[in-house]
Amino acid sequence: xxxxxxxxxxxxxxxxxxxxxxxxxxxxxxxxxxxxxxxxxxxxxxxxxxxxxxxxxxxxxxxxxxxxxxxxxxxxxxxxxxxxxxxxxxxxxxxxxxxxxxxxxxxxxxxxxxxxxxxxxxxxxxxxxxxxxxxxxxxxxxxxxxxxxxxxxxxxxxxxxxxxxxxxxxxxxxxxxxxxxxxxxxxxxxxxxxxxxxxxxxxxxxxxxxxxxxxxxxxxxxxxxxxxxxxxxxxxxxxxxxxxxxxxxxxxxxxxxxxxxxxxxxxxxxxxxxxxxxxxxxxxxxxxxxxxxxxxxxxxxxxxxxxxxxxxxxxxxxxxxxxxxxxxxxxxxxxxxxxxxxxxxxxxxxxxxxxxxxxxxxxxxxxxxxxxxxxxxxxxxxxxxxxxxxxxxxxxxxxxxxxxxxxxxxxxxxxxxxxxxxxxxxxxxxxxxxxxxxxxxxxxxxxxxxxxxxxxxxxxxxxxxxxxxxxxxxxxxxx
Amino acid sequence: xxxxxxxxxxxxxxxxxxxxxxxxxxxxxxxxxxxxxxxxxxxxxxxxxxxxxxxxxxxxxxxxxxxxxxxxxxx
Numbered sequence: 001x002x003x004x005x006x007x008x009x010x011x012x013x014x015x016x017x018x019x020x021x022x023x024x025x026x027x028x029x030x031x032x033x034x035x036x037x038x039x040x041x042x043x044x045x046x047x048x049x050x051x052x053x054x055x056x057x058x059x060x061x062x063x064x065x066x067x068x069x070x071x072x073x074x075x076x077x078x079x080x081x082x083x084x085x086x087x088x089x090x091x092x093x094x095x096x097x098x099x100x101x102x103x104x105x106x107x108x109x110x111x112x113x114x115x116x117x118x119x120x121x122x123x124x125x126x127x128x129x130x131x132x133x134x135x136x137x138x139x140x141x142x143x144x145x146x147x148x149x150x151x152x153x154x155x156x157x158x159x160x161x162x163x164x165x166x167x168x169x170x171x172x173x174x175x176x177x178x179x180x181x182x183x184x185x186x187x188x189x190x191x192x193x194x195x196x197x198x199x200x201x202x203x204x205x206x207x208x209x210x211x212x213x214x215x216x217x218x219x220x221x222x223x224x225x226x227x228x229x230x231x232x233x234x235x236x237x238x239x240x241x242x243x244x245x246x247x248x249x250x251x252x253x254x255x256x257x258x259x260x261x262x263x264x265x266x267x268x269x270x271x272x273x274x275x276x277x278x279x280x281x282x283x284x285x286x287x288x289x290x291x292x293x294x295x296x297x298x299x300x301x302x303x304x305x306x307x308x309x310x311x312x313x314x315x316x317x318x319x320x321x322x323x324x325x326x327x328x329x330x331x332x333x334x335x336x337x338x339x340x341x342x343x344x345x346x347x348x349x350x351x352x353x354x355x356x357x358x359x360x361x362x363x364x365x366x367x368x369x370x371x372x373x374x375x376x377x378x379x380x381x382x383x384x385x386x387x388x389x390x391x392x393x394x395x396x397x398x399x400x401x402x403x404x405x406x407x408x409x410x411x412x413x414x415x416x417x418x419x420x421x422x423x424x425x426x427x428x429x430x431x432x433x434x435x436x437x438x439x440x441x442x443x444x445x446x447x448x449x450x451x452x453x454x455x456x457x458x459x460x461x462x463x464x465x466x467x468x469x470x471x472x473x474x475x476x477x478x479x
Numbered sequence: 480x481x482x483x484x485x486x487x488x489x490x491x492x493x494x495x496x497x498x499x500x501x502x503x504x505x506x507x508x509x510x511x512x513x514x515x516x517x518x519x520x521x522x523x524x525x526x527x528x529x530x531x532x533x534x535x536x537x538x539x540x541x542x543x544x545x546x547x548x549x550x551x552x553x554x
Contacts, residue, residue: 284488333498335505391486
């Protein structure tokens with residue numbers, strides 16, 4: 001902030017991330033609309049509240065420990081050169097840090113916090129925290145849709161905290177950080193979160209679903225699935241449209257908007273430093289690149305989704321999302337036509353796998369979340385390993401960093417989907433199931449979760465109508 | 480070797496141009512993309528014909544047509 005260009009860069013960066021936050025809010029609005037539309041009328045309000053209340057729960061827990069995890073765990077579980085927690089992670093991210101409140105960047109009053117720390121973090125910390133928090137909501141919300149109409153809200157909210165404030169941010173620390181051990185050792189590259197948000201959340205949803213079981217009536221006696229029709233297809237599709245809209249914020253929040261090439265080690269002796277945008281790994285890209293690729297992968301997914309589902313609206317819209325998610329790992333670098341084909345193929349893979357898993361294992365994923373996020377994300381990571389083979393996975397200032405490769409991407413996909421996605425959610429669901437906390441009683445499932453709500457509303461409506469009739473009689477309007 | 484032409488960031492990035500993978504295949508990609516687009520129209524039109532044929536098969540029965548007009552189940 002001591003030069004005009006320095007001040008402009010900081011304020012621009014602060015404002016840039018701030019803009020991403022309301023855009024990403026739309027993802028959550030979209031998820032709520034989508035889930036409520038996909039549920040039956042008897043479960044609408046319960047479905048809405050289930051997704052809504054993850055917002056405060058994930059927010060406060062992300063403040064308490066989620067943000068700290070991101071900075072503390074890049075070395076992984078003592079994997080990377082035997083190192084443990086990163087020293088200094090508490091400087092900006094512990095909830096008791098002075099930088100987790102209003103701060104103008106001047107002198108520090110806490111031990112271990114330097115003037116450089118406060119100057120760097122004061123204006124960026126809150127908006128950067130919030131951008132990550134909105135990713136957290138998205139991760140938890142992906143699980144929410146899959147389990148509608150039979151999970152207990154209390155159980156879901158515990159799972160939401162696990163995914164939104166623990167497991168996803170551990171994976172971000174490992175694989176979505178320029179110094180994460182997966183990035184440095186495996187060459188893991190996942191610029192727009194095919195794995196770190198989507199594969200992990202899809203894996204977590206599958207882990208819960210296999211314990212939770214299908215909705216009553218989902219499968220016939222011979223095991224073939226019935227289609228439980230959304231009560232409001234327009235709400236479903238407009239919800240998905242809003243998710244697309246929110247993805248603009250999601251994508252740009254995954255970038256660093258402006259940084260000097262000298263600060264990220266993308267330079268050689270004698271070169272004049274230039275400003276560039278980068279991915280979260282501090283590898284150069286441009287906003288133009290991600291705009292090209294976002295729209296082309298969305299289009300590839302929509303076209304393929306329409307074709308493979310024979311024009312089904314739900315799967316066409318979901319295909320658009322699957323297209324983006326498949327290409328996201330490498331959308332900082334792909335050519336737009338490559339992004340279109342990758343999005344199209346990923347959508348077909350997700351669609352086919354969804355139906356195969358549903359038929360074979362009797363998994364009732366109410367909104368196709370495991371497919372659209374989990375399978376598409378997993379597939380997209382593997383594809384990026386082949387397409388971007390040999391490209392540096394991380395910033396130039398990290399000496400000896402690995403390059404992107406198929407094996408590293410495959411290992412990364414397994415870590416995201418199974419190790420940090422499926423496994424912790426499955427264990428937690430098993431524990432809650434053992435205590436009878438996971439699933440609602442069958443009587444309530446059959447009658448509908450909004451029974452009490454509707455009952456009160458009908459009583460109230462009747463009561464008000466009686467009062468209106470009495471008043472109309474008093475006024476002589478009726479007999 | 481790198482598919483993008485970048486294998487290290489020890490470069491003067493002011494001098495770096497395109498960094499998408501498999502540079503030089505743009506025209507082939509373009510042709511493949513156009514083929515995908517045309518094929519999509521052909522497949523879509525066939526699927527639409529099939530859907531209409533299935534619907535019309537039901538609606539040749541006047542009783543079913545009447546039910547459809549009243550938003551009732553056909554079967």
